[in-house]
Amino acid sequence: MIAGMKRETLIWTIVMVLGAAGLLGRAFFSEQGMGREYVRAVPVANGQWTQYDGATYTDYLRAEQAQPGQTVVQLSLPRTVGLWLAAFFTLAVFSFLWGDNPFYRIAEHVFVGVSAAYWMVVAFWDVIVPNLIGKIWPGVVQAWALPGLAGPEAERNLVYVVPLVLGLMLLWRLMPAGGWIARWPLAVVVGTTAGLRLIGFLQGDFLAQIRNTILPLVVFTGGAFDFWGSVSNTIIVVGVLCCLTYFFFSFEHKGIVGGVAHVGIWMLMITFGAAFGYTVMGRIALLGARLEFLLDNWLWLIDPTGRRVVATMLFGLIG
Amino acid sequence: MSALPAAAQTADASTAWFDWSRIYFLFVLVVLCGAVLAFIVLARRGMPMKVRQIAGLASVEDAVGRATEMGRPCLFVPGILDMNDIQTIAAVTILERVGKTVAEYDARIEVPTSKALVMLAAREALQSAYASAGRPENFSADDVYYVTEEQFAYVGHLQGVMARERPAACFYFGGFFAESLILAETGNGIGAIQIAGTAQPQQLPFFVAACDYTLIGEEFFAASAYLSGEPDQLGTLKGQDVGKLIVAAGIVIGAVAATLAELTGSDALRGFVTFLTERVMS
Amino acid sequence: MKRTVPLLIASATGFILIVAYFVPPIQAWSEQVSVWFNILAAVAFILGGANLLGNHLKHISDRARGWGYSVVLIVSFLATLVAGLGKIGVNPSADFPDFAWSGTYRQIGSPFWFFYEYAFTPLTATIFAILAFFIASAAFRAFRAKNIEAGLLLGTAFIVLLGRTFAGVALTSWIDPAVWSGFQYFTGLRIENLTVYIMAVFNTVGNRAIMIGIALGIVSTSLKILLGLDRSYLGKD
């Protein structure tokens, strides 16, 4: 059995490697090749700098057709490397479905590193600079990173010294001693959360949901008895009461309480089933998007959005 | 009673010292909090607090025990939200209780976090758990570590950790989003016992389908009280039950009044229903 | 000092915010506090980053198993960090060409953008996408009608799934008053209508009950925090 498994795996692996090689070869040696990125040079600020916008192979061929040897639309080496990296990362993550392997581990570690730094950078430029430094020392950020700061936004607001001090207390954690001082800002965070969420959930969810459940069990539409409307309302009111019974902590689920709680569980299960079914859609769409990336952007095997339309036309003429 | 006068009232209130449009809300708040407080007091006076079994919580100890036997670690994931969400705070409290069991069994627990503040809080909780189990020397701060803010990078790391270290017990408590099924299916693939609890309604189906035990919504918030077994903690659960009774009474009274109003066409009843929904519960 | 003071701080801030909800002149405090939280969370990134770096440097210096991956992690972390914080390769904003730092750190084509576009984005999307595979394996394993609960879970999911494809719609399109006039009472059984009914009634029931329960749980948890009954986050002295 185990030997059989191994042979099976081996054959499968060989078939897949051959298939992948064939695919790559087919894409690579086709007339248009595969996996290249183009850019269009756009001058900004009266030509002081050049900005490179993404362009398609179609754009490149059109530009070449109009003026051979032009320099506006060009192959971008860094972006082509990036595209291949992106394809590698995509395949590396998919490889986890087979089992843990070095490719997945490389992708995982790169992702943790890049994303941790990414969010630090975002926090610095989008929060610390405008909302902390900019509030306490507006002149500094005005002269440095945010010259457009003006109006009431540019006035000093000393209230922000409070989060600054709390932040410094938090960072005291990095010191060899007295790290307990970091508990103070933590206490502020937890205390405010408790206060805000207590109010927020009572008002937003709790009362609103009860209010929406106060429904007449009998519905008349335009003077006539509305049978399905009445059934729906009755199910909603009775159903919510049954589910609430399920959540009671004081009684064991036995006897009448148990029966009612069971109806409650059934309601919950129907809810979960519906949510599950609905979610399937979205997840498949995401997988579709990734496979489209591999087949379209990288392998150039399909072209649903017309990035290489002119290409085939041109080659059609040549061929 | 229409929207306009209510809005005008709020505008008037902005200069006053009390927002009278919120008086009914204050009433609801006081009643609900009062119920919880009353049962805490009763518990301290020695009233017995019996609560029903919750299967998922009864099995926490089994799961940790199994991990110890197999010589594999436990994994505790406190969700991807920060300390400004009650779910995360509840998760940290649960971590202290689970951590105590882990310390008593001499097992190892790993807590990767996605937020630095959660890491700080989780370290405090776990350290205190080891101390109250009488094994402060076994606590290692390195077992609670920060990974990255990014949801899917965090998940990718957790997947890797699961595949490499093969924890025997996985606990998912806190705020979860799309990662719920990724975690639960990866955990299933390595044969771990999985216990989950969250208050994200849309993720419950995945935990229910793929984990061994799932604490649904309110059960999740009750977990820390259950695991502690302290009378005043259990008292808060009784207080919540009183809250549910009030909700049920409100719905029944409201629905009956609305039905009668529909059948009889009585303006007084209609007015009462409107008062209930638009004033008391607005 | 180490534990009592923070407990008092937590209680005081929480109660003040509850009171503020009812007192118009200080109602805006709650929004102010949210802004503060964002700042604190941003400062905490430094702690997180330091922890991440420290852990992986230790892996490397210990030559722990798989330390090479830690090198990969640290290199990608530092490269992204330097590129982003230093705004490397970023042109000044076109409106303020004299201010070297006025450009946006997200500028397309800059190194930081490169990391975002070619590492961050594909990795996020792909890890998200493997959910499709896990949904299939979970459906095969867990959706078995072992009891009434599991049967309902699976039955509903089945109907919703079918109703969202063109196949399911075709399956029940024969329930049409044009085919037999008696069908006019049964159009509710057509799969697309059944889906809407399930979503609007049963799904509403479940979600509502869960949300009410959660709100009660949050009230009691918040209260426990404010009273100092739940204080795990503060540790022991």
Next chain:
Amino acid sequence: MGAFLVQEWWIVLMFLASLAPLLHRLATGGLVASLRTLDRRWIFLLMFWAVAFPIYYVGVTGKTLPEVPGLLAQSTFDEIERLAPGDPVLLAFDYEPSSAGELTPMATAFVRHAAEKRLRMYFVALWPLGAQMIDDVIERVLTPDFPQLQYGRDFVNLGYKSGQEAVIKVIVTNLRELYTTDVRGTAVQNIPMMEGIASVQQMKLIIDVSAGTPGTKEWVQYAVTPYPSLRIVAGVTGVSAPLYYPYIPRQLHGLLGAIKGAAEYEQLVLTRYGGENPNPKYTEGLRRMGPQLVAHLLIIGLIVVANILYFTDPSRARR
């Protein structure tokens, strides 16, 4: 289909070769017994083909399945269709790249529909990366296909503001308190189309593309509920759609759920404005419905097989 299979014989070959070991085992090891011990990686592989094959087929042939718009897509379409040229609409892009696969088709179709109607478009984002999504859609739809529309006169990107639902609470009464400049740093008073716009209440419609919190729920709670004259339609991910049904139709006036909703809406926009040969970027959702159908059928099949296995399991009776 037949011609496609002959022409693309290699993909058929790879499909059969990759499944050969499974078929071999099913044939030799007994169908039921092998299915009971099935390695879940075979399920992963089936899922891969269920999505990859239709994508390739649609990509090569350009054929899509016909879409019959449902009630919710129709009401979403009608909400926009009933507006007059020049009416201001708020487009909130509350998502980021991880959900772009599902939401981009909706965003594209919404913006195209609004542009065809000559509505004035005000873009905002409650998610940090939403601002980038806005720029993407402007670059994809408005710049190439509606060159007559001018930035600042016909559409404006106000960008991202931090603060989550607090942003909604503020801008619903006073837009300028938070939005002092647009995303390019131009002061709001210098943008022609901002004249006379003081708050969200002046918008004829809110169009929200939402991947979670903050998103549609918050717009409904903090904008539409307190100001019932406001109207809102939303395009949301499959996973979050079930949460919004309770708000229909009083607080939420149209809802597109997942790729299916996107495809239905695309179909409506195409029928009204499309022409014979629509640009492929406007049929992204329709294209994605192919893999969607096959993958759904696969999952349904898996559930059926799993239950047959369960009910024929001899060990079940003993338990």
